[in-house]
Amino acid sequence: MIELEGVPELIDPVMVAAFEGWNDAGDAASTAVAHLEREWKGEVFAALDAEDYYDFQVNRPTVFMDGGLRKITWPTTRLSVVRVGGEKPRDLVLVRGIEPSMRWRSFCNELLGFAHELGVELVVILGALLGDTPHTRPVPVSGVTSDPDLAQRMDLEETKYEGPTGIVGVLQEACTHAGVPAVSLWAAVPHYVSQPPNPKATLALLNRLEDLLDLRVPQGELPEDARAWQVGVDQLAAEDSEVAEYVQTLEEALDTAELPEASGEAIAREFERYLRRRDGNPPGGHATADGGEGGSFRRDTPGGGRNRPPKPDASGGSPGNEAKGEDAKGEDARGEDARGEDAKDEDARGEDQDSSED
Numbered sequence: 001m002i003e004l005e006g007v008p009e010l011i012d013p014v015m016v017a018a019f020e021g022w023n024d025a026g027d028a029a030s031t032a033v034a035h036l037e038r039e040w041k042g043e044v045f046a047a048l049d050a051e052d053y054y055d056f057q058v059n060r061p062t063v064f065m066d067g068g069l070r071k072i073t074w075p076t077t078r079l080s081v082v083r084v085g086g087e088k089p090r091d092l093v094l095v096r097g098i099e100p101s102m103r104w105r106s107f108c109n110e111l112l113g114f115a116h117e118l119g120v121e122l123v124v125i126l127g128a129l130l131g132d133t134p135h136t137r138p139v140p141v142s143g144v145t146s147d148p149d150l151a152q153r154m155d156l157e158e159t160k161y162e163g164p165t166g167i168v169g170v171l172q173e174a175c176t177h178a179g180v181p182a183v184s185l186w187a188a189v190p191h192y193v194s195q196p197p198n199p200k201a202t203l204a205l206l207n208r209l210e211d212l213l214d215l216r217v218p219q220g221e222l223p224e225d226a227r228a229w230q231v232g233v234d235q236l237a238a239e240d241s242e243v244a245e246y247v248q249t250l251e252e253a254l255d256t257a258e259l260p261e262a263s264g265e266a267i268a269r270e271f272e273r274y275l276r277r278r279d280g281n282p283p284g285g286h287a288t289a290d291g292g293e294g295g296s297f298r299r300d301t302p303g304g305g306r307n308r309p310p311k312p313d314a315s316g317g318s319p320g321n322e323a324k325g326e327d328a329k330g331e332d333a334r335g336e337d338a339r340g341e342d343a344k345d346e347d348a349r350g351e352d353q354d355s356s357e358d
Helices: 025-039 104-118 148-153 167-177 199-213 222-239 241-255 264-279 324-357
Strands: 014-020 043-047 062-066 069-073 078-084 090-098 122-131 141-145 182-190
Touching (some): 014 025, 014 104, 014 167, 025 090, 025 122, 025 182, 025 199, 104 167, 141 148, 141 199, 182 199, 199 222, 222 241
Parallel strands (some): 014 090, 122 182
Antiparallel strands (some): 043 078, 062 069, 078 090, 141 182
């Protein structure tokens, strides 16, 4: 039985969920929901019974001291609610937990029971997967749904994926069958630096959530953390020629692909986000792009050896970078210089010919 005592009547509620585990490369998705909970001071109002869904040999409880008393924290999934202020206030129901070890259908049904009781109008599930994407470029974030009407209305992709799935895919399909609109936002994390945290991917998910829900998310220290993360990975790549070469290969593959991040719509979204911020008031393994298990690339492995990242297909890579326009300008400039030199050569030859005729 679901008890929701103490929860106020919600305004246009949206459920935002993320789960640690296979669908959370770099902890990017679960950190995004934790950030929302922390910045908006979310209050936990419910938790699922850990006995029903978790194998404690896989996800072990932890012991801590509280005022001289030993207590145990059990792995579970908790729900909190936050109110987003502004001209049009609305509530977010935040779901943060661990991918369950068992009874996934019952797990999804229980979450949907909460959604029904709270009057949730939309479910947004955040995920992160390992991909062939360079850390030097904007993090690709794709929005997918199983609902064709929702895909058209919210400018999302209608999912066509077939293969292994995690709790994100199962929960989205459960929402679809229950008639609850659901969207999944996926960030692509570079597989060669998959170890958490990845603040750059977390920030990209929150930016995409802003666009989707038309609200302003306080970013806190995330932008600075994202810059520091990229500087650290840049230094790592500079110290290892194999990593540097691999990153360059990914960049070149990306430069030849279609670039939605540089499209007019993406630029418009970025400008709208800027206006929102200027005018607003502050208030285990992982999934991969092909559905398989992914690991991380580390220069120094526990055994003293070194794992080499696989060489990508020349046509592969994830879409998106904002530097192609600059590269194109560089090519144009080089073309102009080359044409200028050719013209000078032609003039010089013409003068020599006139002199010989005289």
